[in-house]
Amino acid sequence: MADDRPSQPGLAATLSLPAIAAVSLGFLLPVLWLARMSVNPTEPGGVLREGWTANQYVELFTDSFYAELTLASLQMSATATLCALLVGYPIALFLYRLESRWKTLLVLLAICPLLVSGVVRAYGWIVILGDAGWINSMLRGAGLIDRPIRLVNNHIGVTIGLTESLLPYMTLSLLAGLGRLDRGLEEAARTLGASPLRTFLRITLPLSLPAVVLGSTICFMLAVSAFVTPRLLGGGRVLLLATEIYEQALVTLNWPLAAAIAMALLALFSVVLVASGRLQRRVAE
Amino acid sequence: MLVRAAFALLALLASTSIARAQSGEITVMAYAGIFQDKYTEAVIKPFMAKFPAVKVNYFSSGNSAQMLGTLRTQRSSPQVDVAILDVSVSNVGNKEGIFAKLDPAKVPSLKELHPMAIVPDGFGPAVTFDHWVLVYDTEKVKPAPTGLADLWDPRLKGQIGLSAMPNIQGIAATVLASKLAGEDFKTSIDGAIKRLKDLGPSVQTFDPQPDGYTLILGNTLTVASGWNARAQLYHDDSKGRLGVVFPKEGSVFQINTINHVAGSKNAEAATAFIEYALGREAQKRFTETMFYAPTNAKAEISPAAINRTAASAENMAKMIPLDWDWVTTIRDSWNNRWRREVIAGR
Amino acid sequence: MTAGGGNLVLAGLRKDYGVGDPAVDRLDLEIAKGEFVALLGPSGCGKTTTLRMIAGLVEPSAGRILLDGDDLTAKPVHRRNIGMVFQNYALFPHMTVADNVAFGLEMRGVAATEIRDRVAEALALVRLTGFESRRPKALSGGQQQRVALARALVIRPDLLLLDEPLSNLDAKLREEMRGEIREIQKRLGITTVFVTHDQAEALALADRIAVMERGRLAQLGSPEEVYERPATPFVARFVGRINALAAAAGGDGRLRIGGQPVPTGDLRPAGTKATVMIRPQHITLSQPGISLLARVTGITYVGDVVQIAVAGDGFSVVAERGTADSSWRGLAVGQDVGVGWPASSALVFPENADGR
Structure with missing residues (x-):
C-alpha cells in the first residue's frame, strides 16, 4: 500500500530552488552588499575606501539630525497613510459591495493611477496645486483669497501627492482584506435594531480591521520609502529618510552613509512588520 | 571580498547596456x-570625421554622482573610456584610482589651458567652464535683477527658485551671499546664512x-538660480523671454x-579624444554651440x-575662485546649516 | 420568555427592479396574530423579496405593510422590531454567542443585568446554555441555527421572519429543527413568516401556506387545502407529487382520455379540453378491463413507498403504494393493468389554467 502523499523531500527542495534563487538574488544579495557597504570608511567629498568602520552608524545615532529625519519620515508616512485610509476606505467598501457588471471596470479605474509613473503624477499635482494652478486660480476667481495659498513645495504638497500615490495600494489591499465582511451581517444588525451608524461601528468596522491593518502597513512602508514624490513636491523643504538616502547616494556620494541609513530603514521596516503582524492577529480575533 | 564579488556581478549586469569597447571604438560618458545633443x-562628430577609424559611443547619465557610481561598479572591467563630469566628483574618482593620469606628451593641448583648468597631479583637466547665474522672466520682472541682492525684493516673494545645498548651485549661492555680507567664506558663512535665512x-x-x-517659462517662478550655458540656450529657445544675469556680486x-x-x-583612442576635446577647434565650436566658456585659453x-x-575679460575678473577640493571638506557643515537654518527656517 | 405577536397585513405589495417582470406583484396577505405562515414557491418566485420587504431590507415599489395597524412601509429597518433568521444565520463572527444574542438588546438600551438574564433565558430556550462564550465558528450548523433563532427572539419581536433557515442543514437535523422551531413558535405565540422552497417543510410547519408563483400569490390556505384542493395546476404540481392527464369532454359531457371515459366529478360541454390531475396514492390498479387499460412500465422501490409507472393509450401515470400494503407485490413490468381512481379525488382544471 503506497502512501498517496508524495514523500520526496528532495523533490520539494528542488522545486523551491528557483524561488530561493530569486529571493537570494533579488533581496538577500543586495541587502548583504548594502550591509557591507555601510561599514566602509569614507574620506571628505565621498571618497570610498574598502575597510571597516562604524563611523556611519555612530553618526546616525549621535547626530540629532537623523532622529529628526526619522521623526519627520514617520510623521509624514503616518499622515499620508491615514489620509489614504480615510479616502480609500469608503471607495473600497463601495467597490466591495457593488453588485454590478461595471464592478471590474470600476476596480480597474481605482487602480489605474498605477499605470502612470509617479513622476508624471507628481507633475500633475504641481499643475493643480501650484501658485498659478487650478485650485489657487479657482479660489482667486471666486474672490476667496487675494494671494495664492502655498499648496506645493512644502509638506502639504508632499502629503497630498503621497496620499494620492498610496491610494490605489490602499484600495486594493482593503478590497482584498474585506473578505470576511458579509452584507448579511450588516442586515442582521439592522434587523436587530442597529442604526446605520451603529451597524458601521459595531459590525462593518471591526470586521474590516484586518484589512485596515494590512492596507495601512503596506502603505506606511511604501510611504517611508517614497522619495520621488517628496523630492518633486517638497520644494527641497521636506527632508525625509528616503530623500536623505537619495542625496547621500546620488548627490554627495557618501555611499556608506546612504547604506547605513538604508539599513536603519530596513530595521525600522522589520519593527513595523512585527508590530503589524501582532496587531493583525489581535484584530482578527 | 563580498564587495568585490558584488561589484563584479553588477558590472556584469551593467556591461549588457554598454557596447563593449572594441578596437577603434571608445565610449564617452x-x-x-541637451548636453548630449x-x-x-x-565635438564627437567632428572628431569621428577627423579620425574615421575610431567610433565614439555616447553613454549618457543623469548627473556626475551617477557617473561615478557607474564607474565604481565597473572597476574590474571598465566599459567607459572617457568621462566628462563635475570636478568635485572627478576629484573623488581621482582619489579612488578610478581615473588615470594623462601623459602630457600625448595631450599637448594641456599647455594651452587656462590656469584654473589645470587639475593637480596630472589628472584630467577642465573641459568646460560654466558659472552660476540668475535667470528671470523678462516679461514679469521689471526692472531686471542685477544680482543676488535683488532677491530680497518683497515683490519677488514666493516666486523664487533657489537650488539649495547639497546641489553645487547652493555652494555658489553661499559664496555669493558671503560676499554680499562682506565676509570671507573661507572663515565664516554666518552672514551668508543669516541673509539666506x-x-x-x-x-x-x-x-x-x-x-x-x-x-519660469511655465509661470511657476519669476526668478531662479541657474547655470549660464543652459540658461543661454533657454534664452534663445524662449526668444529672449528668459533673461540671464551675470550677478553683480560676481x-x-x-x-x-x-x-x-x-x-x-x-x-x-581615448587619449586622442581627450586631446581633441581640449584643442582649440573643439573648444571654440562647443562654446559657440552651448555657451560653456572655453578652458583652452588659445x-x-x-x-x-x-x-x-x-x-570675457570683464566677467573673468569678477569670478570668485573656489578650490573644489577644499569645498569637499566643508560641504557637510555648510549643508547642515542650510538644512537647519535656511530651509527649516530656524 | 414572552414575545409579542402582531397582526401583519400586506396590501398591494409590489417590487419592481426595473428589468423584466416585477419580482413581487399585487401581493395581498393578512396574517393573524400568532399565526405561522409559510411563503412557498420555487426560486425566483418572489418569496424572499417579500420577506425582505417585510423586514425593511428591500424597499417596496408600491403597496403597504401594516403591523398591528401600524404602517411600516416607510419605517427604517432598525425601528421595525422584527426578528429575522437568515439563511446562512449571519452570526457576527467577531462576537461570542452571548454577545450575538445580546446585540439587539444592547441596541435597545436595555440595562446590563436585564440583558444577562434575557440572554440566558433565550439560550435556554434554544437549549444552548453553556455555550455563551463560544465563537460562532466553533459551533455546529444546528447550534449556529439555534443561536440565530435566540438572537432574533430575545428582542421580543412583533414578528419573526425565517428565511430558509433549514436549507443548510442535513436531512436528519432539518427534521429535528423543524419540530423545535414549531414548538418554540407555538410556545411564544409569535406571528411568524417562514420562507421555503421545500413543500414538505411548509406542510409540516405552517398554519397556512402562501404559494407564490412568479411574484404573485397563487394560493393561500391551510396545508390540507393547498394539498387537497390546489387552486391551480401549478400549486398542485408544486405541493406534493401529482399525475396530470390531458382529457377532452365527449358528447355526453364526460371527460375522456384516448376515447375512454375517466372518472371525474363533473360534466363539461362537449369538446372542452381539460387537465385531470390525480395524486399517485389515489391511483388504483386492478385487473385489465375494468377501467383505462395500461401496461406497467416501471416499479421503483423507495422505502416507505413504491412507485409504479404505467402507460396506456395517450397517457402515463405513476401510482404510489405504501410498502406495508402488499397489493403491488404481484405486479411486474410489462403486465397489463386497469388504471382508475375515485372520481372525488380527481382534480379537473381547464386547459391552460396556469395561463402558460
Whole structure:
C-alpha cells in the first residue's frame, strides 16, 4: 500500500530552488552588499575606501539630525497613510459591495493611477496645486483669497501627492482584506435594531480591521520609502529618510552613509512588520 | 571580498547596456539631454570625421554622482573610456584610482589651458567652464535683477527658485551671499546664512523640478538660480523671454573635467579624444554651440559667443575662485546649516 | 420568555427592479396574530423579496405593510422590531454567542443585568446554555441555527421572519429543527413568516401556506387545502407529487382520455379540453378491463413507498403504494393493468389554467 502523499523531500527542495534563487538574488544579495557597504570608511567629498568602520552608524545615532529625519519620515508616512485610509476606505467598501457588471471596470479605474509613473503624477499635482494652478486660480476667481495659498513645495504638497500615490495600494489591499465582511451581517444588525451608524461601528468596522491593518502597513512602508514624490513636491523643504538616502547616494556620494541609513530603514521596516503582524492577529480575533 | 564579488556581478549586469569597447571604438560618458545633443554635434562628430577609424559611443547619465557610481561598479572591467563630469566628483574618482593620469606628451593641448583648468597631479583637466547665474522672466520682472541682492525684493516673494545645498548651485549661492555680507567664506558663512535665512520664506522652491528655467517659462517662478550655458540656450529657445544675469556680486565656476578611465580598453583612442576635446577647434565650436566658456585659453571664440560666457575679460575678473577640493571638506557643515537654518527656517 | 405577536397585513405589495417582470406583484396577505405562515414557491418566485420587504431590507415599489395597524412601509429597518433568521444565520463572527444574542438588546438600551438574564433565558430556550462564550465558528450548523433563532427572539419581536433557515442543514437535523422551531413558535405565540422552497417543510410547519408563483400569490390556505384542493395546476404540481392527464369532454359531457371515459366529478360541454390531475396514492390498479387499460412500465422501490409507472393509450401515470400494503407485490413490468381512481379525488382544471 503506497502512501498517496508524495514523500520526496528532495523533490520539494528542488522545486523551491528557483524561488530561493530569486529571493537570494533579488533581496538577500543586495541587502548583504548594502550591509557591507555601510561599514566602509569614507574620506571628505565621498571618497570610498574598502575597510571597516562604524563611523556611519555612530553618526546616525549621535547626530540629532537623523532622529529628526526619522521623526519627520514617520510623521509624514503616518499622515499620508491615514489620509489614504480615510479616502480609500469608503471607495473600497463601495467597490466591495457593488453588485454590478461595471464592478471590474470600476476596480480597474481605482487602480489605474498605477499605470502612470509617479513622476508624471507628481507633475500633475504641481499643475493643480501650484501658485498659478487650478485650485489657487479657482479660489482667486471666486474672490476667496487675494494671494495664492502655498499648496506645493512644502509638506502639504508632499502629503497630498503621497496620499494620492498610496491610494490605489490602499484600495486594493482593503478590497482584498474585506473578505470576511458579509452584507448579511450588516442586515442582521439592522434587523436587530442597529442604526446605520451603529451597524458601521459595531459590525462593518471591526470586521474590516484586518484589512485596515494590512492596507495601512503596506502603505506606511511604501510611504517611508517614497522619495520621488517628496523630492518633486517638497520644494527641497521636506527632508525625509528616503530623500536623505537619495542625496547621500546620488548627490554627495557618501555611499556608506546612504547604506547605513538604508539599513536603519530596513530595521525600522522589520519593527513595523512585527508590530503589524501582532496587531493583525489581535484584530482578527 | 563580498564587495568585490558584488561589484563584479553588477558590472556584469551593467556591461549588457554598454557596447563593449572594441578596437577603434571608445565610449564617452557625459550628461544626458541637451548636453548630449550639443556635444555630439560640436565635438564627437567632428572628431569621428577627423579620425574615421575610431567610433565614439555616447553613454549618457543623469548627473556626475551617477557617473561615478557607474564607474565604481565597473572597476574590474571598465566599459567607459572617457568621462566628462563635475570636478568635485572627478576629484573623488581621482582619489579612488578610478581615473588615470594623462601623459602630457600625448595631450599637448594641456599647455594651452587656462590656469584654473589645470587639475593637480596630472589628472584630467577642465573641459568646460560654466558659472552660476540668475535667470528671470523678462516679461514679469521689471526692472531686471542685477544680482543676488535683488532677491530680497518683497515683490519677488514666493516666486523664487533657489537650488539649495547639497546641489553645487547652493555652494555658489553661499559664496555669493558671503560676499554680499562682506565676509570671507573661507572663515565664516554666518552672514551668508543669516541673509539666506531671511530669504527662506520668499523662496517657492529650494529644489526646482525639473529646473528653474522650465518653471519660469511655465509661470511657476519669476526668478531662479541657474547655470549660464543652459540658461543661454533657454534664452534663445524662449526668444529672449528668459533673461540671464551675470550677478553683480560676481560668480563661481562650475567645472566639468574630462577624464581617462583607468584600465580603459582603448587608451590610445581615448587619449586622442581627450586631446581633441581640449584643442582649440573643439573648444571654440562647443562654446559657440552651448555657451560653456572655453578652458583652452588659445581658442579663438567669436565675440558674440564670448560675451555670453564667463570668458570675457570683464566677467573673468569678477569670478570668485573656489578650490573644489577644499569645498569637499566643508560641504557637510555648510549643508547642515542650510538644512537647519535656511530651509527649516530656524 | 414572552414575545409579542402582531397582526401583519400586506396590501398591494409590489417590487419592481426595473428589468423584466416585477419580482413581487399585487401581493395581498393578512396574517393573524400568532399565526405561522409559510411563503412557498420555487426560486425566483418572489418569496424572499417579500420577506425582505417585510423586514425593511428591500424597499417596496408600491403597496403597504401594516403591523398591528401600524404602517411600516416607510419605517427604517432598525425601528421595525422584527426578528429575522437568515439563511446562512449571519452570526457576527467577531462576537461570542452571548454577545450575538445580546446585540439587539444592547441596541435597545436595555440595562446590563436585564440583558444577562434575557440572554440566558433565550439560550435556554434554544437549549444552548453553556455555550455563551463560544465563537460562532466553533459551533455546529444546528447550534449556529439555534443561536440565530435566540438572537432574533430575545428582542421580543412583533414578528419573526425565517428565511430558509433549514436549507443548510442535513436531512436528519432539518427534521429535528423543524419540530423545535414549531414548538418554540407555538410556545411564544409569535406571528411568524417562514420562507421555503421545500413543500414538505411548509406542510409540516405552517398554519397556512402562501404559494407564490412568479411574484404573485397563487394560493393561500391551510396545508390540507393547498394539498387537497390546489387552486391551480401549478400549486398542485408544486405541493406534493401529482399525475396530470390531458382529457377532452365527449358528447355526453364526460371527460375522456384516448376515447375512454375517466372518472371525474363533473360534466363539461362537449369538446372542452381539460387537465385531470390525480395524486399517485389515489391511483388504483386492478385487473385489465375494468377501467383505462395500461401496461406497467416501471416499479421503483423507495422505502416507505413504491412507485409504479404505467402507460396506456395517450397517457402515463405513476401510482404510489405504501410498502406495508402488499397489493403491488404481484405486479411486474410489462403486465397489463386497469388504471382508475375515485372520481372525488380527481382534480379537473381547464386547459391552460396556469395561463402558460
